[in-house]
Amino acid sequence: MSAKIRKILLIAAAGFILAAGLIVLAANIIARSWARSEERAEIPPPVEAKTLAAKTRQLESRMKSLLPRGTYIMIDTAENRLRVIRDGKELLLAIVSCGSGDILQDPSGERKWVFDTPRGEFTVSSKLVNPTWIKPDWAFYEEGEDLPKNFSDRIDNDTLGDYALGIGSGYFIHGTLYTRMLGRNVTHGCVRVGDDDLKKVYQSVPMGAKVYIY
Amino acid sequence: MKTRRILGLVAGTALLVAGAAGQEAAAPSPRKAARVEQEYGLARTPSTYFIFDFEAGKVSLKARGLVLKEWPIFKVKTWGRHGGVMTCPLLKKTAYNAPKRKDVTPGKAEDETDKKPTAKNDDLDILELVKMPVNFTLELPGDIRMNVRLRKSGFARILDGAGRLFSRGIGRSVKTIVRGIGRRPFTEIEIIFLEESAAKNIYWSFFEGQKCILYWPE
Numbered sequence: 089m090s091a092k093i094r095k096i097l098l099i100a101a102a103g104f105i106l107a108a109g110l111i112v113l114a115a116n117i118i119a120r121s122w123a124r125s126e127e128r129a130e131i132p133p134p135v136e137a138k139t140l141a142a143k144t145r146q147l148e149s150r151m152k153s154l155l156p157r158g159t160y161i162m163i164d165t166a167e168n169r170l171r172v173i174r175d176g177k178e179l180l181l182a183i184v185s186c187g188s189g190d191i192l193q194d195p196s197g198e199r200k201w202v203f204d205t206p207r208g209e210f211t212v213s214s215k216l217v218n219p220t221w222i223k224p225d226w227a228f229y230e231e232g233e234d235l236p237k238n239f240s241d242r243i244d245n246d247t248l249g250d251y252a253l254g255i256g257s258g259y260f261i262h263g264t265l266y267t268r269m270l271g272r273n274v275t276h277g278c279v280r281v282g283d284d285d286l287k288k289v290y291q292s293v294p295m296g297a298k299v300y301i302y
Numbered sequence: 303m304k305t306r307r308i309l310g311l312v313a314g315t316a317l318l319v320a321g322a323a324g325q326e327a328a329a330p331s332p333r334k335a336a337r338v339e340q341e342y343g344l345a346r347t348p349s350t351y352f353i354f355d356f357e358a359g360k361v362s363l364k365a366r367g368l369v370l371k372e373w374p375i376f377k378v379k380t381w382g383r384h385g386g387v388m389t390c391p392l393l394k395k396t397a398y399n400a401p402k403r404k405d406v407t408p409g410k411a412e413d414e415t416d417k418k419p420t421a422k423n424d425d426l427d428i429l430e431l432v433k434m435p436v437n438f439t440l441e442l443p444g445d446i447r448m449n450v451r452l453r454k455s456g457f458a459r460i461l462d463g464a465g466r467l468f469s470r471g472i473g474r475s476v477k478t479i480v481r482g483i484g485r486r487p488f489t490e491i492e493i494i495f496l497e498e499s500a501a502k503n504i505y506w507s508f509f510e511g512q513k514c515i516l517y518w519p520e
Binding site for chain 1: 329330332334335338339341342345346348349350363365366367368370371381382383403404405406408409426427428429430431471472474475476478479481482487502503506507509
């Protein structure tokens with residue numbers, strides 16, 4: 089490489105570094121000015137410390153009143169775990185199965201089902217012994233079957249196990265025939281629990297108890 | 303008897319003064335007060351919500367004020383407009399290797415009884431935690447982007463550092479200048495976790511439309 093080319097390359101490299109440095113410097117100045125303007129905007133109107141403290145204490149106590157009391161259920165759909173909590177102590181930790189996240193569309197393409205376990209706060213609205221499953225339309229479509237003409241063809245007394253706790257919108261915490269799949273996301277949205285754990289859940293959780301699914 | 307009364311009076315006065323002083327000392331900062339107010343607004347609803355507490359270095363998933371899950375943040379880097387407390391919904395989450403939902407073919411649903419349980423997860427085409435990405439971006443209103451990633455180690459860390467030096471140093475700087483000229487500020491937050499499960503859990507639990515609180519340090 090000749091000395092001339094080497095010199096040109098050196099100047100180009102220096103120019104590039106200088107330009108990059110200037111760009112970074114300018115960007116930093118702009119970003120800092122944004123941060124400062126945001127800080128100014130965030131300063132709330134002057135409120136007397138006592139008023140602010142009183143208001144905050146009031147809100148904190150209201151927050152505490154929102155916390156669940158007594159017995160409640162926590163369901164972790166990511167880890168497939170169900171916990172029964174009573175007065176802040178864990179009564180039961182069970183391995184369960186939650187929604188698969190699969191999508192099913194009916195043959196006409198008009199209806200679509202997403203097999204997710206719903207998330208949020210729910211309430212135990214029913215407690216059933218030897219529950220009967222009234223098979224919904226998707227159960228037939230999934231099997232590639234036509235919808236039954238008789239209602240009695242929808243009745244299934246075996247699938248839900250010994251107990252079921254309803255949490256609204258057709259979702260239940262119930263038993264399962266597929267115990268090998270506990271710990272996996274394989275359901276159509278309901279929460280499947282093993283026989284022994286389900287019995288404990290049924291016995292320990294009262295009607296009206298809160299259920300937190302996340 | 304008289305001495306006891308006097309002592310009692312003195313002790314009572316001291317308690318009152320200490321209590322009043324304690325209350326003065328406990329006056330929260332406007333930011334903390336704003337956070338309590340904003341969280342109360344979310345806790346009143348039956349939905350779950352996230353709190354990105356950059357001051358305490360943790361991410362919490364909560365409902366009704368109850369902590370459902372919590373993950374420690376290893377490092378946070380912020381660029382651009384930021385500060386204070388902010389409540390906003392998740393607009394979009396993106397990842398290169400985002401898991402896809404499976405369309406069930408009627409009549410060909412997986413027969414669970416035929417499946418053998420294995421440690422691997424590729425035997426069932428379902429959404430599970432292990433399939434969630436560890437590097438992803440959360441888009442929030444007001445041009446806020448949170449890049450979640452794992453801390454890399456060894457040679458991968460050097461390569462990653464070099465790549466980010468270019469993207470952050472030059473790419474983001476050019477973007478800042480262009481946005482600065484157009485007076486359209488943006489915020490970029492980089493959240494680095496040590497644990498893979500933290501990033502995967504956040505991708506799993508944080509869904510579009512769900513609300514979160516961003517809480518920056520004082």
